[in-house]
Amino acid sequence: MPQAPKDLLDRAVFRLAADEAQFIIDRLVATQPAALLTLLAREGINADCDHIWTHPHLASFPAPARRLIHRGEIFSHVMHGAALLYNLVLSELRSRDDWAEDYRERIATWTAELDLSLVRNWSLDDFWDAVEHPGHSIRPAAKRFVMQWLELVVENSTQIASAPAARQLVEERERRLKTSQSRYANHAVRDRWTGASGVNRLNFRWSQARSHLQDLADAE
Incomplete structure:
Protein backbone atom coordinates (compact mmCIF):
# COMPACT_ATOMS: atom_id res chain seq x y z
CA MET A 1 0.00 0.00 0.00
CA HIS A 51 -20.04 4.82 -25.37
CA ILE A 52 -17.34 2.18 -25.37
CA TRP A 53 -18.24 1.22 -28.97
CA THR A 54 -17.25 4.72 -30.12
CA HIS A 55 -13.85 4.51 -28.43
CA PRO A 56 -11.11 5.66 -30.84
CA HIS A 57 -8.93 2.68 -29.89
CA LEU A 58 -11.67 0.09 -30.36
CA ALA A 59 -9.86 -1.60 -33.26
CA SER A 60 -6.90 -2.37 -30.97
CA PHE A 61 -8.99 -4.02 -28.26
CA PRO A 62 -8.69 -7.81 -27.86
CA ALA A 63 -11.04 -9.76 -30.13
CA PRO A 64 -13.22 -11.15 -27.29
CA ALA A 65 -13.75 -7.62 -25.95
CA ARG A 66 -14.65 -6.32 -29.41
CA ARG A 67 -17.21 -9.09 -29.88
CA LEU A 68 -18.82 -8.37 -26.51
CA ILE A 69 -18.86 -4.64 -27.21
CA HIS A 70 -20.50 -5.25 -30.59
CA ARG A 71 -23.24 -7.33 -28.96
CA GLY A 72 -23.71 -4.70 -26.29
CA GLU A 73 -24.04 -1.97 -28.90
CA ILE A 74 -26.84 -3.83 -30.67
CA PHE A 75 -28.62 -4.58 -27.40
CA SER A 76 -28.33 -0.96 -26.30
CA HIS A 77 -29.73 0.33 -29.58
CA VAL A 78 -32.61 -2.14 -29.78
CA MET A 79 -33.75 -1.65 -26.18
CA HIS A 80 -33.49 2.13 -26.39
CA GLY A 81 -36.66 2.04 -28.45
CA ALA A 82 -38.59 0.42 -25.59
CA ALA A 83 -37.47 3.17 -23.20
CA LEU A 84 -38.53 5.88 -25.64
CA LEU A 85 -41.93 4.24 -26.16
CA TYR A 86 -42.46 4.04 -22.41
CA ASN A 87 -41.82 7.76 -22.08
CA LEU A 88 -44.05 8.51 -25.05
CA VAL A 89 -47.00 6.67 -23.52
CA LEU A 90 -46.52 8.37 -20.15
CA SER A 91 -46.41 11.74 -21.89
CA GLU A 92 -49.73 10.93 -23.55
CA LEU A 93 -51.24 9.83 -20.24
CA ARG A 94 -50.12 13.12 -18.72
CA SER A 95 -51.70 14.95 -21.70
CA ARG A 96 -48.38 16.62 -22.42
CA ASP A 97 -48.49 17.03 -26.17
CA ASP A 98 -45.11 18.77 -26.25
CA TRP A 99 -43.38 15.90 -24.49
CA ALA A 100 -45.20 13.34 -26.64
CA GLU A 101 -44.18 15.06 -29.86
CA ASP A 102 -40.55 15.10 -28.74
CA TYR A 103 -40.62 11.36 -28.05
CA ARG A 104 -42.28 10.63 -31.39
CA GLU A 105 -39.43 12.47 -33.08
CA ARG A 106 -36.86 10.59 -31.03
CA ILE A 107 -38.47 7.27 -31.89
CA ALA A 108 -38.42 8.24 -35.57
CA THR A 109 -34.69 8.99 -35.27
CA TRP A 110 -34.12 5.70 -33.45
CA THR A 111 -35.94 3.83 -36.22
CA ALA A 112 -33.97 5.55 -38.96
CA GLU A 113 -30.65 4.72 -37.29
CA LEU A 114 -31.55 1.09 -36.61
CA ASP A 115 -29.72 -1.39 -38.84
CA LEU A 116 -32.46 -3.99 -39.28
CA SER A 117 -30.29 -6.39 -41.27
CA LEU A 118 -27.83 -6.42 -38.39
CA VAL A 119 -30.61 -6.86 -35.84
CA ARG A 120 -32.18 -9.74 -37.79
CA ASN A 121 -28.88 -11.60 -37.85
CA TRP A 122 -28.20 -10.96 -34.17
CA SER A 123 -28.42 -14.10 -32.02
CA LEU A 124 -30.10 -13.37 -28.72
CA ASP A 125 -29.10 -16.81 -27.42
CA ASP A 126 -25.44 -16.02 -28.11
CA PHE A 127 -25.87 -12.71 -26.33
CA TRP A 128 -27.27 -14.35 -23.18
CA ASP A 129 -24.42 -16.86 -23.25
CA ALA A 130 -21.88 -14.05 -23.59
CA VAL A 131 -23.17 -12.07 -20.62
CA GLU A 132 -23.72 -15.06 -18.34
CA HIS A 133 -21.66 -14.61 -15.19
CA PRO A 134 -21.62 -16.23 -11.73
CA GLY A 135 -21.82 -12.78 -10.15
CA HIS A 136 -25.30 -12.02 -11.46
CA SER A 137 -28.32 -13.64 -13.05
CA ILE A 138 -30.87 -12.47 -15.61
CA ARG A 139 -34.42 -13.34 -14.72
CA PRO A 140 -36.54 -15.31 -17.20
CA ALA A 141 -39.15 -12.51 -17.27
CA ALA A 142 -36.48 -10.04 -18.40
CA LYS A 143 -35.33 -12.42 -21.12
CA ARG A 144 -38.90 -12.88 -22.35
CA PHE A 145 -39.43 -9.13 -22.49
CA VAL A 146 -36.27 -8.62 -24.54
CA MET A 147 -37.16 -11.49 -26.88
CA GLN A 148 -40.71 -10.22 -27.46
CA TRP A 149 -39.54 -6.63 -27.97
CA LEU A 150 -36.91 -7.79 -30.45
CA GLU A 151 -39.54 -9.71 -32.41
CA LEU A 152 -41.76 -6.63 -32.58
CA VAL A 153 -38.86 -4.46 -33.74
CA VAL A 154 -37.92 -6.89 -36.49
CA GLU A 155 -41.53 -7.23 -37.62
CA ASN A 156 -42.32 -3.52 -37.93
CA SER A 157 -39.93 -1.03 -36.38
CA THR A 158 -41.33 1.87 -38.42
CA GLN A 159 -44.74 1.63 -36.70
CA ILE A 160 -43.49 0.72 -33.24
CA ALA A 161 -44.69 3.99 -31.66
CA SER A 162 -48.33 3.19 -32.42
CA ALA A 163 -48.24 -0.61 -32.37
CA PRO A 164 -50.73 -1.91 -29.74
CA ALA A 165 -48.62 -5.01 -29.07
CA ALA A 166 -45.51 -2.93 -28.38
CA ARG A 167 -47.39 -0.58 -26.07
CA GLN A 168 -48.98 -3.47 -24.21
CA LEU A 169 -45.62 -5.21 -23.80
CA VAL A 170 -44.00 -2.13 -22.28
CA GLU A 171 -46.99 -1.52 -20.00
CA GLU A 172 -47.08 -5.10 -18.74
CA ARG A 173 -43.37 -4.98 -18.00
CA GLU A 174 -43.72 -1.80 -15.92
CA ARG A 175 -46.79 -3.03 -14.07
CA ARG A 176 -45.07 -6.29 -13.22
CA LEU A 177 -41.96 -4.57 -11.91
CA LYS A 178 -43.57 -1.72 -9.98
CA THR A 179 -46.97 -3.26 -9.06
CA SER A 180 -48.92 -0.64 -7.08
CA GLN A 181 -46.31 2.04 -7.88
CA SER A 182 -46.76 1.61 -11.61
CA ARG A 183 -47.15 4.95 -13.36
CA TYR A 184 -49.78 3.34 -15.56
CA ALA A 185 -52.03 2.53 -12.61
CA ASN A 186 -51.10 4.99 -9.88
CA HIS A 187 -52.23 8.51 -10.81
CA ALA A 188 -50.35 10.14 -7.94
CA VAL A 189 -47.08 8.55 -8.98
CA ARG A 190 -47.69 9.42 -12.63
CA ASP A 191 -48.48 13.05 -11.78
CA ARG A 192 -45.07 13.35 -10.12
CA TRP A 193 -43.33 12.13 -13.27
CA THR A 194 -41.28 14.96 -14.74
CA GLY A 195 -41.04 13.83 -18.35
CA ALA A 196 -38.04 11.53 -18.61
CA SER A 197 -37.22 8.07 -17.26
CA GLY A 198 -34.28 6.06 -18.54
CA VAL A 199 -34.25 7.84 -21.88
CA ASN A 200 -30.50 7.57 -22.47
CA ARG A 201 -29.03 4.56 -24.21
CA LEU A 202 -27.53 1.87 -22.03
CA ASN A 203 -23.78 2.44 -21.76
CA PHE A 204 -23.00 -0.46 -19.39
CA ARG A 205 -21.30 1.81 -16.82
Whole structure:
Protein backbone atom coordinates (compact mmCIF):
# COMPACT_ATOMS: atom_id res chain seq x y z
CA MET A 1 0.00 0.00 0.00
CA PRO A 2 1.21 3.57 -0.65
CA GLN A 3 2.13 5.53 2.46
CA ALA A 4 -0.67 7.63 3.91
CA PRO A 5 -0.13 11.41 3.61
CA LYS A 6 1.17 12.99 6.83
CA ASP A 7 -1.72 15.45 6.87
CA LEU A 8 -4.38 12.79 6.16
CA LEU A 9 -6.54 13.78 9.14
CA ASP A 10 -6.23 17.49 8.42
CA ARG A 11 -7.06 17.66 4.73
CA ALA A 12 -8.02 15.30 1.95
CA VAL A 13 -7.90 15.49 -1.84
CA PHE A 14 -9.19 13.00 -4.34
CA ARG A 15 -6.49 13.52 -6.97
CA LEU A 16 -4.33 10.41 -7.08
CA ALA A 17 -0.61 10.51 -6.55
CA ALA A 18 1.46 8.54 -9.07
CA ASP A 19 2.21 5.74 -6.61
CA GLU A 20 -1.48 5.50 -5.67
CA ALA A 21 -2.49 5.20 -9.31
CA GLN A 22 0.13 2.53 -9.88
CA PHE A 23 -1.13 0.61 -6.85
CA ILE A 24 -4.67 0.58 -8.30
CA ILE A 25 -3.37 -0.56 -11.70
CA ASP A 26 -1.33 -3.31 -10.04
CA ARG A 27 -4.41 -4.54 -8.20
CA LEU A 28 -6.40 -4.60 -11.43
CA VAL A 29 -3.66 -6.62 -13.11
CA ALA A 30 -3.50 -9.04 -10.16
CA THR A 31 -7.25 -9.60 -9.80
CA GLN A 32 -8.71 -9.04 -13.30
CA PRO A 33 -5.86 -9.50 -15.79
CA ALA A 34 -8.16 -10.19 -18.76
CA ALA A 35 -10.58 -7.31 -18.16
CA LEU A 36 -10.78 -4.51 -20.69
CA LEU A 37 -10.66 -1.94 -17.87
CA THR A 38 -7.32 -3.43 -16.80
CA LEU A 39 -5.93 -3.15 -20.33
CA LEU A 40 -7.03 0.46 -20.66
CA ALA A 41 -5.66 1.37 -17.23
CA ARG A 42 -2.34 -0.43 -17.74
CA GLU A 43 -1.74 1.11 -21.15
CA GLY A 44 -2.93 4.56 -20.09
CA ILE A 45 -5.62 4.56 -22.76
CA ASN A 46 -8.28 7.15 -22.05
CA ALA A 47 -10.85 8.77 -24.32
CA ASP A 48 -13.72 11.19 -23.97
CA CYS A 49 -16.48 9.22 -25.71
CA ASP A 50 -20.04 8.57 -24.63
CA HIS A 51 -20.04 4.82 -25.37
CA ILE A 52 -17.34 2.18 -25.37
CA TRP A 53 -18.24 1.22 -28.97
CA THR A 54 -17.25 4.72 -30.12
CA HIS A 55 -13.85 4.51 -28.43
CA PRO A 56 -11.11 5.66 -30.84
CA HIS A 57 -8.93 2.68 -29.89
CA LEU A 58 -11.67 0.09 -30.36
CA ALA A 59 -9.86 -1.60 -33.26
CA SER A 60 -6.90 -2.37 -30.97
CA PHE A 61 -8.99 -4.02 -28.26
CA PRO A 62 -8.69 -7.81 -27.86
CA ALA A 63 -11.04 -9.76 -30.13
CA PRO A 64 -13.22 -11.15 -27.29
CA ALA A 65 -13.75 -7.62 -25.95
CA ARG A 66 -14.65 -6.32 -29.41
CA ARG A 67 -17.21 -9.09 -29.88
CA LEU A 68 -18.82 -8.37 -26.51
CA ILE A 69 -18.86 -4.64 -27.21
CA HIS A 70 -20.50 -5.25 -30.59
CA ARG A 71 -23.24 -7.33 -28.96
CA GLY A 72 -23.71 -4.70 -26.29
CA GLU A 73 -24.04 -1.97 -28.90
CA ILE A 74 -26.84 -3.83 -30.67
CA PHE A 75 -28.62 -4.58 -27.40
CA SER A 76 -28.33 -0.96 -26.30
CA HIS A 77 -29.73 0.33 -29.58
CA VAL A 78 -32.61 -2.14 -29.78
CA MET A 79 -33.75 -1.65 -26.18
CA HIS A 80 -33.49 2.13 -26.39
CA GLY A 81 -36.66 2.04 -28.45
CA ALA A 82 -38.59 0.42 -25.59
CA ALA A 83 -37.47 3.17 -23.20
CA LEU A 84 -38.53 5.88 -25.64
CA LEU A 85 -41.93 4.24 -26.16
CA TYR A 86 -42.46 4.04 -22.41
CA ASN A 87 -41.82 7.76 -22.08
CA LEU A 88 -44.05 8.51 -25.05
CA VAL A 89 -47.00 6.67 -23.52
CA LEU A 90 -46.52 8.37 -20.15
CA SER A 91 -46.41 11.74 -21.89
CA GLU A 92 -49.73 10.93 -23.55
CA LEU A 93 -51.24 9.83 -20.24
CA ARG A 94 -50.12 13.12 -18.72
CA SER A 95 -51.70 14.95 -21.70
CA ARG A 96 -48.38 16.62 -22.42
CA ASP A 97 -48.49 17.03 -26.17
CA ASP A 98 -45.11 18.77 -26.25
CA TRP A 99 -43.38 15.90 -24.49
CA ALA A 100 -45.20 13.34 -26.64
CA GLU A 101 -44.18 15.06 -29.86
CA ASP A 102 -40.55 15.10 -28.74
CA TYR A 103 -40.62 11.36 -28.05
CA ARG A 104 -42.28 10.63 -31.39
CA GLU A 105 -39.43 12.47 -33.08
CA ARG A 106 -36.86 10.59 -31.03
CA ILE A 107 -38.47 7.27 -31.89
CA ALA A 108 -38.42 8.24 -35.57
CA THR A 109 -34.69 8.99 -35.27
CA TRP A 110 -34.12 5.70 -33.45
CA THR A 111 -35.94 3.83 -36.22
CA ALA A 112 -33.97 5.55 -38.96
CA GLU A 113 -30.65 4.72 -37.29
CA LEU A 114 -31.55 1.09 -36.61
CA ASP A 115 -29.72 -1.39 -38.84
CA LEU A 116 -32.46 -3.99 -39.28
CA SER A 117 -30.29 -6.39 -41.27
CA LEU A 118 -27.83 -6.42 -38.39
CA VAL A 119 -30.61 -6.86 -35.84
CA ARG A 120 -32.18 -9.74 -37.79
CA ASN A 121 -28.88 -11.60 -37.85
CA TRP A 122 -28.20 -10.96 -34.17
CA SER A 123 -28.42 -14.10 -32.02
CA LEU A 124 -30.10 -13.37 -28.72
CA ASP A 125 -29.10 -16.81 -27.42
CA ASP A 126 -25.44 -16.02 -28.11
CA PHE A 127 -25.87 -12.71 -26.33
CA TRP A 128 -27.27 -14.35 -23.18
CA ASP A 129 -24.42 -16.86 -23.25
CA ALA A 130 -21.88 -14.05 -23.59
CA VAL A 131 -23.17 -12.07 -20.62
CA GLU A 132 -23.72 -15.06 -18.34
CA HIS A 133 -21.66 -14.61 -15.19
CA PRO A 134 -21.62 -16.23 -11.73
CA GLY A 135 -21.82 -12.78 -10.15
CA HIS A 136 -25.30 -12.02 -11.46
CA SER A 137 -28.32 -13.64 -13.05
CA ILE A 138 -30.87 -12.47 -15.61
CA ARG A 139 -34.42 -13.34 -14.72
CA PRO A 140 -36.54 -15.31 -17.20
CA ALA A 141 -39.15 -12.51 -17.27
CA ALA A 142 -36.48 -10.04 -18.40
CA LYS A 143 -35.33 -12.42 -21.12
CA ARG A 144 -38.90 -12.88 -22.35
CA PHE A 145 -39.43 -9.13 -22.49
CA VAL A 146 -36.27 -8.62 -24.54
CA MET A 147 -37.16 -11.49 -26.88
CA GLN A 148 -40.71 -10.22 -27.46
CA TRP A 149 -39.54 -6.63 -27.97
CA LEU A 150 -36.91 -7.79 -30.45
CA GLU A 151 -39.54 -9.71 -32.41
CA LEU A 152 -41.76 -6.63 -32.58
CA VAL A 153 -38.86 -4.46 -33.74
CA VAL A 154 -37.92 -6.89 -36.49
CA GLU A 155 -41.53 -7.23 -37.62
CA ASN A 156 -42.32 -3.52 -37.93
CA SER A 157 -39.93 -1.03 -36.38
CA THR A 158 -41.33 1.87 -38.42
CA GLN A 159 -44.74 1.63 -36.70
CA ILE A 160 -43.49 0.72 -33.24
CA ALA A 161 -44.69 3.99 -31.66
CA SER A 162 -48.33 3.19 -32.42
CA ALA A 163 -48.24 -0.61 -32.37
CA PRO A 164 -50.73 -1.91 -29.74
CA ALA A 165 -48.62 -5.01 -29.07
CA ALA A 166 -45.51 -2.93 -28.38
CA ARG A 167 -47.39 -0.58 -26.07
CA GLN A 168 -48.98 -3.47 -24.21
CA LEU A 169 -45.62 -5.21 -23.80
CA VAL A 170 -44.00 -2.13 -22.28
CA GLU A 171 -46.99 -1.52 -20.00
CA GLU A 172 -47.08 -5.10 -18.74
CA ARG A 173 -43.37 -4.98 -18.00
CA GLU A 174 -43.72 -1.80 -15.92
CA ARG A 175 -46.79 -3.03 -14.07
CA ARG A 176 -45.07 -6.29 -13.22
CA LEU A 177 -41.96 -4.57 -11.91
CA LYS A 178 -43.57 -1.72 -9.98
CA THR A 179 -46.97 -3.26 -9.06
CA SER A 180 -48.92 -0.64 -7.08
CA GLN A 181 -46.31 2.04 -7.88
CA SER A 182 -46.76 1.61 -11.61
CA ARG A 183 -47.15 4.95 -13.36
CA TYR A 184 -49.78 3.34 -15.56
CA ALA A 185 -52.03 2.53 -12.61
CA ASN A 186 -51.10 4.99 -9.88
CA HIS A 187 -52.23 8.51 -10.81
CA ALA A 188 -50.35 10.14 -7.94
CA VAL A 189 -47.08 8.55 -8.98
CA ARG A 190 -47.69 9.42 -12.63
CA ASP A 191 -48.48 13.05 -11.78
CA ARG A 192 -45.07 13.35 -10.12
CA TRP A 193 -43.33 12.13 -13.27
CA THR A 194 -41.28 14.96 -14.74
CA GLY A 195 -41.04 13.83 -18.35
CA ALA A 196 -38.04 11.53 -18.61
CA SER A 197 -37.22 8.07 -17.26
CA GLY A 198 -34.28 6.06 -18.54
CA VAL A 199 -34.25 7.84 -21.88
CA ASN A 200 -30.50 7.57 -22.47
CA ARG A 201 -29.03 4.56 -24.21
CA LEU A 202 -27.53 1.87 -22.03
CA ASN A 203 -23.78 2.44 -21.76
CA PHE A 204 -23.00 -0.46 -19.39
CA ARG A 205 -21.30 1.81 -16.82
CA TRP A 206 -18.81 3.12 -19.36
CA SER A 207 -19.22 6.62 -17.91
CA GLN A 208 -18.00 5.35 -14.51
CA ALA A 209 -15.13 3.43 -16.09
CA ARG A 210 -14.16 6.48 -18.14
CA SER A 211 -14.10 8.58 -14.95
CA HIS A 212 -11.82 6.07 -13.22
CA LEU A 213 -9.48 5.97 -16.21
CA GLN A 214 -9.32 9.76 -16.23
CA ASP A 215 -8.41 9.77 -12.52
CA LEU A 216 -5.58 7.35 -13.22
CA ALA A 217 -4.39 9.39 -16.20
CA ASP A 218 -4.40 12.61 -14.14
CA ALA A 219 -2.31 11.14 -11.32
CA GLU A 220 0.70 13.26 -10.34
